[in-house]
Amino acid sequence: EKLGLGRPALPAEIAAWDVAVLPDGTGLPEGSGDVATGDEVFAEKCATCHGDFAEGIDNWPVLAGGEGSLKDRRPVKTIGSYWPHLSTVWDYIHRSMPFGAAQTVTPDEAYAITAFLLYSNGIVEDDFVLSKENFTSITMPNADGFYPDDRAESEYATFSGEACMTDCAAEVKVTKRAVTLNVTPTDPDGRPAGTLPNPDPVVEAAVAEPAAPETTAETTTAAAGPDPALVEAGAKVFKKCAACHKVGEGAKNATGPMLNGILGRAAGTVEGFKYSKAMADAGAAGLVWSDENLHAYLSDPKGFVKRNKMSFAGLKSKDDIDAVIAYLESAGG
Amino acid sequence: TPDPLITEVQDWASSFGDPVDATPYGMPIRFESQVVRRNVEWLTESPVSSINFTPIHALEGTITPQGCAFERHHSGAIELSKPDYRLMIDGLVETPLVFTYEDLTRFPRETRTAFCECAANGGMEWGGAQLEGCQFTQGMIHNMEYVGVPLRLLLEEAGVKPEGKWVYAEGADASSNGRSMPLEKAMDDVLVAFYANGEALRKEHGYPVRLVVPGFEGNMWVKWLRRIGVYDQAVESREETSKYTDLMPDGRARKWTWVMDAKSVITSPSPQAPIYHGKGPLVITGLAWSGHGKVTRVDVSLDGGKNWQEAELTGEAQSKALTRFRLNIDWDGSELLLQSRAVDETGYVQPTKDALRAIRGTNSVYHNNGIQTWWVHENGEVENVEVA
Numbered sequence: 001e002k003l004g005l006g007r008p009a010l011p012a013e014i015a016a017w018d019v020a021v022l023p024d025g026t027g028l029p030e031g032s033g034d035v036a037t038g039d040e041v042f043a044e045k046c047a048t049c050h051g052d053f054a055e056g057i058d059n060w061p062v063l064a065g066g067e068g069s070l071k072d073r074r075p076v077k078t079i080g081s082y083w084p085h086l087s088t089v090w091d092y093i094h095r096s097m098p099f100g101a102a103q104t105v106t107p108d109e110a111y112a113i114t115a116f117l118l119y120s121n122g123i124v125e126d127d128f129v130l131s132k133e134n135f136t137s138i139t140m141p142n143a144d145g146f147y148p149d150d151r152a153e154s155e156y157a158t159f160s161g162e163a164c165m166t167d168c169a170a171e172v173k174v175t176k177r178a179v180t181l182n183v184t185p186t187d188p189d190g191r192p193a194g195t196l197p198n199p200d201p202v203v204e205a206a207v208a209e210p211a212a213p214e215t216t217a218e219t220t221t222a223a224a225g226p227d228p229a230l231v232e233a234g235a236k237v238f239k240k241c242a243a244c245h246k247v248g249e250g251a252k253n254a255t256g257p258m259l260n261g262i263l264g265r266a267a268g269t270v271e272g273f274k275y276s277k278a279m280a281d282a283g284a285a286g287l288v289w290s291d292e293n294l295h296a297y298l299s300d301p302k303g304f305v306k307r308n309k310m311s312f313a314g315l316k317s318k319d320d321i322d323a324v325i326a327y328l329e330s331a332g333g
Numbered sequence: 334t335p336d337p338l339i340t341e342v343q344d345w346a347s348s349f350g351d352p353v354d355a356t357p358y359g360m361p362i363r364f365e366s367q368v369v370r371r372n373v374e375w376l377t378e379s380p381v382s383s384i385n386f387t388p389i390h391a392l393e394g395t396i397t398p399q400g401c402a403f404e405r406h407h408s409g410a411i412e413l414s415k416p417d418y419r420l421m422i423d424g425l426v427e428t429p430l431v432f433t434y435e436d437l438t439r440f441p442r443e444t445r446t447a448f449c450e451c452a453a454n455g456g457m458e459w460g461g462a463q464l465e466g467c468q469f470t471q472g473m474i475h476n477m478e479y480v481g482v483p484l485r486l487l488l489e490e491a492g493v494k495p496e497g498k499w500v501y502a503e504g505a506d507a508s509s510n511g512r513s514m515p516l517e518k519a520m521d522d523v524l525v526a527f528y529a530n531g532e533a534l535r536k537e538h539g540y541p542v543r544l545v546v547p548g549f550e551g552n553m554w555v556k557w558l559r560r561i562g563v564y565d566q567a568v569e570s571r572e573e574t575s576k577y578t579d580l581m582p583d584g585r586a587r588k589w590t591w592v593m594d595a596k597s598v599i600t601s602p603s604p605q606a607p608i609y610h611g612k613g614p615l616v617i618t619g620l621a622w623s624g625h626g627k628v629t630r631v632d633v634s635l636d637g638g639k640n641w642q643e644a645e646l647t648g649e650a651q652s653k654a655l656t657r658f659r660l661n662i663d664w665d666g667s668e669l670l671l672q673s674r675a676v677d678e679t680g681y682v683q684p685t686k687d688a689l690r691a692i693r694g695t696n697s698v699y700h701n702n703g704i705q706t707w708w709v710h711e712n713g714e715v716e717n718v719e720v721a
Binding site: 001002003005006007008009013014017018020022023024026049058059060070071073075077079082083084085087088091092095096099100102103145146147148149150151154155156158159160161163164165166167168169172173174175176177178179181183184185191192193194195196197198199200201239242243254255 | 367368369371372373374375377378379380381382388390391407408409421422423424428429430431432436439440461462463464465466468469489490491492501503507508509511559560562564566567568569570571574575578580582583584585586587588589590591592594604605606607609610632636637638639640641642670674676679680681682683684688692696708716717718719720721
């Protein structure tokens with residue numbers, strides 16, 4: 001019956017890939033971490049998206065608070081208010097976070113961050129130490145808030161049976177219109193994005209063809225621009241940055257400031273972005289993002305501007321830094 | 334006057350077109366450039382953990398081309414080659430195993446067409462009509478013909494122990510998205526797939542190997558599949574607790590709501606597919622599907638649900654796959670409130686949005702399979718509305 005395909009998985013291979021932690025604690029490694037350490041690690045690795053107090057920045061997930069809000073019109077679903085199992089918190093931090101640098105959190109750090117998040121949610125005191133030993137003694141506030149799919153009992157009888165075919169309603173009125181919200185992406189002509197063109201536009205013959213985007217030719221032939229190959233390499237390097245920084249036409253501030261015009265700009269001066277005090281002070285003291293300063297910053301962000309809030313370890317390779325700066329110059333002017 | 338397109342010899346009727354090999358792997362002709370995936374930027378904070386939508390308003394038939402089938406990534410679409418590919422089966426099995434890509438190609442294969450629908454399809458409409466266009470309201474769906482190995486054969490190769498009741502599937506990308514399913518489902522119709530629509534999976538659909546879980550929500554169709562763990566309990570991962578659970582009005586939440594209930598939507602006319610041709614013959618066309626089996630009937634209403642007529646189901650309805658329905662009418666040029674309503678082989682009739690809200694409230698995010706209404710105006714423009 002068996003085909004004899006595949007080979008036995010080795011213990012070291014299973015240990016490397018099977019790191020899932022289950023609600024009963026199965027899969028937890030040895031280790032521990034306290035709230036204070038977790039606070040530090042969180043500030044370093046998590047706070048750029050989730051905020052110093054796990055309050056969530058922009059639309060990034062809020063991790064603390066929201067208790068008692070699940071019946072509200074706008075419920076706040078956090079670890080404290082919604083998550084039923086502590087194992088999920090540890091597992092997700094250890095396996096999938098930080099965003100863009102997954103699987104870099106050590107078991108002790110995962111225990112510490114989890115302890116900090118328990119503290120942020122008012123579940124433990126500030127002297128709490130979480131470990132493999134006491135892990136399953138924690139009961140999450142919403143542990144009883146879930147039940148298995150009951151649609152078969154609660155809905156299917158209601159939604160089955162003979163469907164009405166005629167005179168099913170006395171009067172039908174339009175009660176809501178999407179157009180009043182005006183949140184649909186649109187094409188340049190103002191219609192919903194992707195609206196199909198008229199395949200037989202005899203009556204619309206006067207409508208002009210949209211102008212072809214010929215402008216790119218000019219920018220690519222401009223003299224003294226960055227080396228296209230270097231720019232292309234930089235575009236790849238920039239993927240490491242793109243979760244937080246936007247660049248190019250229409251770029252807006254996100255977790256990090258938008259980077260258009262970064263070369264030659266004074267540090268900490270993008271309008272509307274809330275900088276760390278360290279970065280704002282550095283700009284006020286005269287730091288300008290020259291090619292040289294950008295090189296220094298990107299090779300060691302924490303060392304070059306101490307206590308700034310960019311949670312990025314830096315780029316090891318000078319080639320990568322050359323490339324990403326060329327890309328920024330090309331994409332953001 | 335005579336049509337010059339007929340009376341005059343056109344360039345294309347006189348000189349050469351493209352030679353063979355002009356495009357060794359072809360793209361659609363430039364006139365179809367609007368038939369592409371689109372996203373809604375305000376929905377998510379980062380495009381690497383985001384979703385886009387299939388242009389279902391512009392497609393016909395039932396098969397979704399891979400190149401415009403919606404994408405959902407939690408940490409970006411990764412590039413994983415066949416030589417670098419490994420699949421591990423471990424946990425409560427007699428022999429934990431590692432398979433290479435080639436190992437998988439040596440198991441007996443099956444072919445199966447299935448729809449993949451994100452649990453959040455239609456989720457933006459819980460609070461009321463919100464987005465203009467069926468690409469945006471119902472486009473988190475695609476339907477492909479897959480070829481792969483039944484997961485059952487791989488589990489039998491490893492030998493599931495009697496205490497193994499749950500199967501957890503996990504991807505190789507940085508999000509390591511993982512979902513648990515009962516062993517019975519894993520042994521039933523789940524495929525470990527490597528072809529879609531006759532060719533290798535596209536990168537964005539999990540190349541080289543993804544899970545196909547017919548009838549179940551798209552989040553469980555793990556891409557870049559790297560590990561199958563057998564357990565005695567659900568893992569209760571982030572994707573099956575904090576997400577993909579359905580918050581109910583009493584503040585409690587349903588979990589393990591895997592099956593996608595019956596649903597349908599008229600794809601044309603719709604806001605992105607207005608009527609240009611004026612009154613007279615009009616083809617109303619749409620899609621219907623059910624995670625419980627076959628669609629057996631689709632009704633269409635022209636007056637917002639007062640009166641219904643049965644549409645034609647084209648082709649043979651397949652279980653847990655998209656079905657196409659059409660209704661040909663003679664449009665008199667007056668306003669229409671178009672709706673469609675799917676019925677599946679269990680007897681389930683697609684409910685109205687209000688009937689769903691009466692039970693679930695408006696905060697459950699997922700599994701909104703309520704009836705969609707399109708308001709067709711006299712000039713042929715179409716709006717997304719709700720009626721009561």
